[in-house]
Amino acid sequence: xxxxxxxxxxxxxxxxxxxxxxxxxxxxxxxxxxxxxxxxxxxxxxxxxxxxxxxxxxxxxxxxxxxxxxxxxxxxxxxxxxxxxxxxxxxxxxxxxxxxxxxxxxxxxxxxxxxxxxxxxxxxxxxxxxxxxxxxxxxxxxxxxxxxxxxxxxxxxxxxxxxxxxxxxxxxxxxxxxxxxxxxxxxxxxxxxxxxxxxxxxxxxxxxxxxxxxxxxxxxxxxxxxxxxxxxxxxxxxxxxxxxxxxxxxxxxxxxxxxxxxxxxxxxxxxxxxxxxxxxxxxxxxxxxxxxxxxxxxxxxxxxxxxxxxxxxxxx
Amino acid sequence: xxxxxxxxxxxxxxxxxxxxxxxxxxxxxxxxxxxxxxxxxxxxxxxxxxxxxxxxxxxxxxxxxxxxxxxxxxxxxxxxxxxxxxxxxxxxxxxxxxxxxxxxxxxxxxxxxxxxxxxxxxxxxxxxxxxxxxxxxxxxxxxxxxxxxxxxxxxxxxxxxxxxxxxxxxxxxxxxxxxxxxxxxxxxxxxxxxxxxxxxxxxxxxxxxxxxxxxxxxxxxxxxxxxxxxxxxxxxxxxxxxxxxxxxxxxxxxxxxxxxxxxxxxxxxxxxxxxxxxxxxxxxxxxxxx
Numbered sequence: 001x002x003x004x005x006x007x008x009x010x011x012x013x014x015x016x017x018x019x020x021x022x023x024x025x026x027x028x029x030x031x032x033x034x035x036x037x038x039x040x041x042x043x044x045x046x047x048x049x050x051x052x053x054x055x056x057x058x059x060x061x062x063x064x065x066x067x068x069x070x071x072x073x074x075x076x077x078x079x080x081x082x083x084x085x086x087x088x089x090x091x092x093x094x095x096x097x098x099x100x101x102x103x104x105x106x107x108x109x110x111x112x113x114x115x116x117x118x119x120x121x122x123x124x125x126x127x128x129x130x131x132x133x134x135x136x137x138x139x140x141x142x143x144x145x146x147x148x149x150x151x152x153x154x155x156x157x158x159x160x161x162x163x164x165x166x167x168x169x170x171x172x173x174x175x176x177x178x179x180x181x182x183x184x185x186x187x188x189x190x191x192x193x194x195x196x197x198x199x200x201x202x203x204x205x206x207x208x209x210x211x212x213x214x215x216x217x218x219x220x221x222x223x224x225x226x227x228x229x230x231x232x233x234x235x236x237x238x239x240x241x242x243x244x245x246x247x248x249x250x251x252x253x254x255x256x257x258x259x260x261x262x263x264x265x266x267x268x269x270x271x272x273x274x275x276x277x278x279x280x281x282x283x284x285x286x287x288x289x290x291x292x293x294x295x296x297x298x299x300x301x302x303x304x305x306x307x308x309x310x311x312x313x314x315x316x
Numbered sequence: 317x318x319x320x321x322x323x324x325x326x327x328x329x330x331x332x333x334x335x336x337x338x339x340x341x342x343x344x345x346x347x348x349x350x351x352x353x354x355x356x357x358x359x360x361x362x363x364x365x366x367x368x369x370x371x372x373x374x375x376x377x378x379x380x381x382x383x384x385x386x387x388x389x390x391x392x393x394x395x396x397x398x399x400x401x402x403x404x405x406x407x408x409x410x411x412x413x414x415x416x417x418x419x420x421x422x423x424x425x426x427x428x429x430x431x432x433x434x435x436x437x438x439x440x441x442x443x444x445x446x447x448x449x450x451x452x453x454x455x456x457x458x459x460x461x462x463x464x465x466x467x468x469x470x471x472x473x474x475x476x477x478x479x480x481x482x483x484x485x486x487x488x489x490x491x492x493x494x495x496x497x498x499x500x501x502x503x504x505x506x507x508x509x510x511x512x513x514x515x516x517x518x519x520x521x522x523x524x525x526x527x528x529x530x531x532x533x534x535x536x537x538x539x540x541x542x543x544x545x546x547x548x549x550x551x552x553x554x555x556x557x558x559x560x561x562x563x564x565x566x567x568x569x570x571x572x573x574x575x576x577x578x579x580x581x582x583x584x585x586x587x588x589x590x591x592x593x594x595x596x597x598x599x600x601x602x603x604x605x606x
Contacts, residue, residue: 054408060408107591108587110591110594111590111594112594113407114351114407114545114549115545115549115590115594115595115596117351117545118541118542118545118586118590119586119587119590121538121541121542122542122583122584122586122587123583123587125538125579125580125583126580126583126584129576129577129579129580130580132576133576133577242534242538243534246415249408249412250412250415253408253409253412254412257408282423282426282427283423283427284423285419285420285422285423285426286420286423286424286427287423288419288420288423289416289417289418289419289420289421289422289423290416290420291416292412292413292415292416292419293398293413293416293417293420296402296405296409296412296413296416297398297401297402297405297413300402300405300406300409
């Protein structure tokens with residue numbers, strides 16, 4: 001394969017991200033950095049799914065943290081109450097998320113715009129309320145501890161291990177998403193984004209395509225939620241709360257809707273910023289709010305698409 | 317029966333506040349298509365500013381007026397420095413901007429004020445009034461009366477004054493409004509000011525009952541948004557009805573089902589209503605253009 005063909009391949013966007021994954025640890029002075037980076041990749045994974053839904057199908061979900069919650073509580077409750085090994089609980093959580101998304105997806109996705117936003121918001125809240133109140137299984141508002149992931153009698157511990165798991169999972173997730181975008185389904189989704197009526201007239205099965213991407217995005221969020229729980233070792237209902245859902249949407253929009261690399265940039269921004277702004281103490285939230293507003297006002301297409309457009313303009 | 321009456325009154329009181337927040341959402345949405353998630357922060361600012369001016373020795377009625385003025389200034393600043401520069405951006409980008417603004421205002425409130433809960437004295441004492449076996453706080457009546465006054469004033473203003481009609485025209489069709497010589501930018505700014513004032517008044521009225529702190533805005537924004545959508549986005553009547561229905565749902569769910577699941581019941585009903593009526597109770601059906 002020539003260099004040119006390689007650069008134009010649909011998975012070309014994976015290469016720089018893979019390079020970042022490999023090079024980044026060389027710059028890490030301590031385990032803390034591995035941990036923060038692992039968190040970035042976990043949230044980026046959830047964002048890829050949400051980005052497929054928002055950036056390509058044009059459907060907003062303010063309840064996606066609900067699916068993260070299902071994944072997170074699956075790996076907590078499965079081993080603790082049901083004796084299921086963690087890895088199987090992770091898979092079961094993803095299957096359950098897909099099933100839930102499939103069942104609620106059809107009526108919810110009939111709604112549009114802000115009505116869809118409020119319905120998904122309600123859905124996420126319902127899950128968070130269940131996690132908070134079913135204390136027998138979930139430990140209630142204080143949450144519960146999550147047993148360590150054991151694979152082939154080998155317990156996975158340490159921030160560095162989780163860095164590699166999260167990063168590789170992110171790359172796989174990104175590759176799958178890029179494949180989906182380049183498939184007939186992906187083209188149909190973009191058509192729906194541009195005009196639902198027009199795509200229906202052209203023979204796109206709008207309802208089923210929306211449902212497909214909703215289910216896919218739920219699975220991404222669920223797996224990310226499981227990783228988040230396993231990485232933290234403890235979870236509370238906050239994992240599926242409204243603020244978490246808003247954070248996911250903000251990551252996608254800040255990084256750039258419709259850009260897989262944007263999901264990584266957006267997640268990195270909103271995970272790393274609060275960590276680095278702690279030196280501001282009480283002023284932390286003011287600065288965070290200003291940065292979010294500033295990025296959206298000046299880079300309204302999102303960080304990655306704006307930079308890409310600027311580079312393309314310079315080259316031309 | 318006394319039980320029912322008790323739940324109904326507490327539901328209407330909370331519902332009146334949701335209705336005012338939803339009305340604020342509706343005003344801004346109609347004028348500018350922006351869904352303003354900082355709406356709850358207006359409520360917080362109204363209550364907190366009054367509390368802290370009161371602590372500084374300002375007589376409470378004056379403190380309340382100053383709090384409304386201050387919140388209006390914040391609303392105008394939000395429009396001028398965050399919404400106006402992003403004119404033409406997509407709906408979701410504008411939502412994220414207002415969420416950024418809400419994070420900023422919450423952060424500023426915890427620095428300028430503090431992180432504790434505060435209250436205000438009830439206007440007419442806190443001896444409950446007995447009605448049909450139910451005990452009603454006098455402040456609940458103040459909240460309800462305040463909500464009625466605001467809704468009537470707002471209706472009279474929009475319907476009876478030239479300035480109000482200009483706002484209605486801006487909401488109906490921005491391009492047409494501009495063509496007949498209405499300064500739509502000013503009207504949008506004014507609707508932000510009006511929303512801020514309504515939110516601040518709601519915050520001042522409800523603080524003696526529910527207390528206030530720097531972070532009460534988020535939940536109010538969620539509830540107000542849900543109420544506005546339940547009523548049908550863009551409909552003022554819908555906002556008021558949606559707010560009251562949401563308050564009543566919560567109160568009855570808390571009383572008859574379980575207080576832990578009151579929000580769950582409320583949102584379940586909203587979901588079912590939206591499944592049956594995808595444009596809310598009073599929303600207008602529109603055709604999508606290609």
